[in-house]
Amino acid sequence: MDSYINLKNIEIEELKHVDLDRVNVNCNVPDFEPQRQYYYMAKCRESVRAESERLGHPLTCAVITFGCQMNARDSEKLLGILKAVGYAVTDSETADFVIYNTCTVRDNANQRVYGRLGHLGAMKKNNPHKRIALCGCMMQEQSVIEKLRKSYSFVDLIFGTHNLYKFAELLCAMYESDRMLIDIWKDTDAIVEQLPVSRKYPYKSGVNIMFGCNNFCTYCIVPYVRGRERSRDAREILREVEHLASDGVKEVMLLGQNVNSYGTGLADGISFAELLREVEKVEGIERIRFMTSHPKDLSDELIGVMKESDKICRHLHLPLQSGSSKILKAMNRRYDKEHYLALALKIRREIPDIAISTDIIVGFPGETAEDVDDTIDVIRRVAFDNAFTFQYSRRTGTPAAAMEQVPAVEVTKQFDRVLSAVQETARERAALLKGQTLPALIEEVNEKDDSYVVGRLSNNTIVHLKGTLDMIGTIRRIKLTECRGFYYMGVIEHG
Numbered sequence: 001m002d003s004y005i006n007l008k009n010i011e012i013e014e015l016k017h018v019d020l021d022r023v024n025v026n027c028n029v030p031d032f033e034p035q036r037q038y039y040y041m042a043k044c045r046e047s048v049r050a051e052s053e054r055l056g057h058p059l060t061c062a063v064i065t066f067g068c069q070m071n072a073r074d075s076e077k078l079l080g081i082l083k084a085v086g087y088a089v090t091d092s093e094t095a096d097f098v099i100y101n102t103c104t105v106r107d108n109a110n111q112r113v114y115g116r117l118g119h120l121g122a123m124k125k126n127n128p129h130k131r132i133a134l135c136g137c138m139m140q141e142q143s144v145i146e147k148l149r150k151s152y153s154f155v156d157l158i159f160g161t162h163n164l165y166k167f168a169e170l171l172c173a174m175y176e177s178d179r180m181l182i183d184i185w186k187d188t189d190a191i192v193e194q195l196p197v198s199r200k201y202p203y204k205s206g207v208n209i210m211f212g213c214n215n216f217c218t219y220c221i222v223p224y225v226r227g228r229e230r231s232r233d234a235r236e237i238l239r240e241v242e243h244l245a246s247d248g249v250k251e252v253m254l255l256g257q258n259v260n261s262y263g264t265g266l267a268d269g270i271s272f273a274e275l276l277r278e279v280e281k282v283e284g285i286e287r288i289r290f291m292t293s294h295p296k297d298l299s300d301e302l303i304g305v306m307k308e309s310d311k312i313c314r315h316l317h318l319p320l321q322s323g324s325s326k327i328l329k330a331m332n333r334r335y336d337k338e339h340y341l342a343l344a345l346k347i348r349r350e351i352p353d354i355a356i357s358t359d360i361i362v363g364f365p366g367e368t369a370e371d372v373d374d375t376i377d378v379i380r381r382v383a384f385d386n387a388f389t390f391q392y393s394r395r396t397g398t399p400a401a402a403m404e405q406v407p408a409v410e411v412t413k414q415f416d417r418v419l420s421a422v423q424e425t426a427r428e429r430a431a432l433l434k435g436q437t438l439p440a441l442i443e444e445v446n447e448k449d450d451s452y453v454v455g456r457l458s459n460n461t462i463v464h465l466k467g468t469l470d471m472i473g474t475i476r477r478i479k480l481t482e483c484r485g486f487y488y489m490g491v492i493e494h495g
């Protein structure tokens, strides 16, 4: 059959346009990526088609994301492959194939997964053809795998963060096996480009610029489950951003655990600030965001680039974690209270309309009420526009897990103090925008009242206004008429 395609002869750029039904799956499996995964996608299509014929309906799938933007982006990669092999995407857990993309940064994330998994198991009892897969950060922990093996044997496929790019291959293996299939890698250097992605939003997208983390903050599990830091080639990043722009994307969010150290280890050694300058040049992209900045690595060059830019949003997420120099040292954050304050206030001086948000942990081992006073002092002096406050969660295997823990009642008490301090500054900061007219990207129709739409300002503030579906994905000038605590009501400014 000469109309068959042999993937070995296809250029990487053309792979995404290949008709998978014409791929020859009877030849040898390509031993290089990403061609190998396209081979498995073609093969998997046959299994999906056969099963769908047997069941008498198109197969549906749902990917449920727990965790951060990086996990959300990974879920879009999984969905890209699921669509390519012939699944219809839903967001209901009644789907034929359900995947949980898990998070393990705090214990409550793990507990949520176990809770919901119990329900999935019950659904599978009534519906034996249902398939269940688990992936993401939680799967990189040995103790989790043991528990799943023992008590959740109905799960069909388990894989981790390092071999996500092999999803098509794993899917094929799942179709050929009737036992729980587990494939977890400890680490990898591989960054496989040009696999299909299915975006959640047509007008905005995350873009990975680096993977992993080398910082080893003593409370944090991420370096253990995401592996060593590695930056993606700048040309690949730009190629992706250009592609997104040509596909109608207006806003990109550059993703990494510590974007300020982007480029370390790359041959051409480009800095994060330089990368931003290049992304800024991509026509069609109107807004650029990034996450997360580590205060120890945030350069003056970056502040300069942000200040001059028309596209980089007026928002910086700069996790503080604690305002106490003693606790910061124990956390291995490698900055102290004074450094953080000086940096945040410099940014406020240089870019007055910027919003600064943060993450704060309350109840780290050894933290006293005086340490929390320091945290509250920083909150008031920086006047955060928004803050995510977390109670410290003990993560097995991290250095802080072995330190003496703060009693839970004390943590709750201190947590409430921190929470009211951040709510106070957030309210004050939000109120400052009243009466201004600012551009907002219209993101969605209001869930409760479909005569309203929801927009986002450059500084990340949410605004609700009268509007219609066709406005989604457009940037409009909105007059901010009424402040409701942390968000605004507004009206479109015509003309």
Ligand code: SAH
Pocket (backbone or CB within 6 Å): 105, 106, 219, 220, 221, 222, 256, 257, 258, 292, 293, 294, 319, 321, 359, 360, 361, 390, 391, 392, 393, 394, 395
């Ligand atoms: N790389 C980012 C944060 C990733 S995790 C950074 O360094 O800023 C997101 C947030 O979860 C962290 O900023 C921290 O505030 C919180 N976090 C991480 N580990 C935690 C733990 N063990 N307990 C409570 N919160 C934690």
Ligand code: SF4
Pocket (backbone or CB within 6 Å): 213, 214, 215, 216, 217, 220, 221, 222, 223, 257, 258, 294
């Ligand atoms: Fe965790 Fe620290 Fe790395 Fe952030 S920088 S992911 S908090 S170890």
Ligand code: F3S
Pocket (backbone or CB within 6 Å): 066, 067, 068, 069, 070, 071, 102, 103, 104, 105, 137, 138, 222, 225, 226
């Ligand atoms: Fe969670 Fe993994 Fe992100 S642990 S916060 S999903 S990197």
